[in-house]
Amino acid sequence: MAKKIFERMNCDAVSGIACPEEIKLGLKVAESKGLAVRGVPLTKNGCANTRFNLRSLKEALV
Numbered sequence: 001m002a003k004k005i006f007e008r009m010n011c012d013a014v015s016g017i018a019c020p021e022e023i024k025l026g027l028k029v030a031e032s033k034g035l036a037v038r039g040v041p042l043t044k045n046g047c048a049n050t051r052f053n054l055r056s057l058k059e060a061l062v
Helices: 002-008 020-032 054-061
Strands: 013-018 036-044
Touching (some): 002 020, 036 054
16 A cells, blocks of 8 residues: 555655554565655554554654
């Protein structure tokens, strides 16, 4: 999904919240496009009711 988004948007950096495996895949795609990347891992994975740490997101955006 990230590859399609990057093809449609013109950006210099990207941040995302995802499970660790998806973050790894997104990093590869973003870095291949020369984008700065920040990833925040989910603290609860799954197809519904996922969670992440708000403090981790704030730190990634600073």
